[in-house]
Amino acid sequence: MFSRPTRVIACSSVFSLFLVGCQPSTSQDGSQADASENADTPSAESEAAPQQSAAVREQQARKTPDDSSNEGMVWIEGGTFRMGSEEFPDAQPLHTVTVSSFWMDEYEVTNAQYARFVDETGYVTVAERPLDPSDYPGVPEEKLVPGSAVFAPPSHQVSLSNPLQWWEYVPGASWQHPEGPDSSLDGREDEPVVHIAYEDAEAYAEWAGQRLPTEAEWEFAARGGKGRQKYYWGDELKPNGTWAANIFQGRFPHGNTVADGFARAAPVKSFPPNGYGLYDMEGNVWEWCQDYYRPDYYERSPRDSPQGPSDSYDPNEPGATKRVQRGGSFLCSDEYCLRYRPGSRGNGEVSSATNNLGFRCVRDGE
Numbered sequence: 001m002f003s004r005p006t007r008v009i010a011c012s013s014v015f016s017l018f019l020v021g022c023q024p025s026t027s028q029d030g031s032q033a034d035a036s037e038n039a040d041t042p043s044a045e046s047e048a049a050p051q052q053s054a055a056v057r058e059q060q061a062r063k064t065p066d067d068s069s070n071e072g073m074v075w076i077e078g079g080t081f082r083m084g085s086e087e088f089p090d091a092q093p094l095h096t097v098t099v100s101s102f103w104m105d106e107y108e109v110t111n112a113q114y115a116r117f118v119d120e121t122g123y124v125t126v127a128e129r130p131l132d133p134s135d136y137p138g139v140p141e142e143k144l145v146p147g148s149a150v151f152a153p154p155s156h157q158v159s160l161s162n163p164l165q166w167w168e169y170v171p172g173a174s175w176q177h178p179e180g181p182d183s184s185l186d187g188r189e190d191e192p193v194v195h196i197a198y199e200d201a202e203a204y205a206e207w208a209g210q211r212l213p214t215e216a217e218w219e220f221a222a223r224g225g226k227g228r229q230k231y232y233w234g235d236e237l238k239p240n241g242t243w244a245a246n247i248f249q250g251r252f253p254h255g256n257t258v259a260d261g262f263a264r265a266a267p268v269k270s271f272p273p274n275g276y277g278l279y280d281m282e283g284n285v286w287e288w289c290q291d292y293y294r295p296d297y298y299e300r301s302p303r304d305s306p307q308g309p310s311d312s313y314d315p316n317e318p319g320a321t322k323r324v325q326r327g328g329s330f331l332c333s334d335e336y337c338l339r340y341r342p343g344s345r346g347n348g349e350v351s352s353a354t355n356n357l358g359f360r361c362v363r364d365g366e
């Protein structure tokens with residue numbers, strides 16, 4: 001599955017997620033940014049995420065009636081729903097899907113959880129592995145340094161057509177060093193693990209006796225039993241004047257006002273859960289799903305428990321093997337990346353990772 005030559009292209013392929021998944025929603029240069037949104041933005045203090053409430057704690061009581069192996073997971077009763085979105089060509093047509101019951105992690109896998117996996121198994125993630133020069137003909141050896149892509153916003157406005165202006169391949173960046181060699185996980189145990197390639201997520205899931213969700217399971221769970229709404233949390237961007245998820249505010253990519261309190265990944269459970277008691281299904285970090293990505297899959301998706309196509313194909317990057325990613329991240333906004341909205345799909349090359357990409361797991365129901 002992991003192909004070094006693919007990662008390689010590293011430096012362009014790693015960014016394909018954003019090229020494909022996060023097209024500007026207004027204009028290529030951002031000139032049509034929604035001024036009214038900026039104008040009525042209160043201070044960060046007044047809009048920061050609310051502390052966990054009694055209602056939130058009550059929501060958590062949904063989990064684990066008597067099975068400790070499902071601790072930290074939420075029981076999702078299966079059902080039927082309308083999958084997809086009319087906003088995004090690759091999420092059409094809307095179609096009816098039924099999923100079986102399953103358990104799902106109530107929050108994104110954290111640094112502390114991933115550390116336990118690595119401590120027990122000695123697992124080395126894709127971003128930490130040495131690069132073999134024979135896999136990269138023509139690339140100077142000094143360039144073949146393990147690393148990963150880190151969001152590095154410019155200090156000024158730039159065209160939104162070239163993600164290389166805000167993504168930097170940082171040697172030494174990995175899940176243990178999210179911003180590069182000088183950064184660490186100290187005090188960040190409850191943040192979602194990032195810089196996770198697909199096989200890194202899959203390896204953790206196998207160790208935990210779990211698996212990655214299908215795209216249909218993920219969307220069913222994210223909708224939280226609420227039917228079709230503008231956002232997973234409701235129809236208002238800021239219910240009761242507060243931000244409901246860790247996304248991006250201000251002018252992308254240089255002008256993050258951090259109105260929701262977080263410029264990068266937030267500790268899990270910093271925002272209220274959805275109707276099923278799941279946290280950060282929208283925003284914070286992108287989450288891997290097990291399905292291969294094809295933009296036309298919904299045209300022939302089966303009704304019952306769809307598992308995705310048998311292979312991947314993205315016309316924007318035909319040579320890459322891609323899997324679906326869901327939920328958007330702390331870099332999504334209505335100016336640049338709408339893919340935190342219900343039914344929208346993201347995708348990524350399987351061996352590429354970034355500091356806004358993680359995952360959560362599911363387990364089959366009994």
Ligand SMILES: [Ca+2]
Pocket residue numbers: 246247248249258259260261262263264330
């Ligand atoms: Ca934010």
Ligand SMILES: [Ca+2]
Pocket residue numbers: 108280281282283284285286287326327328
């Ligand atoms: Ca998420």
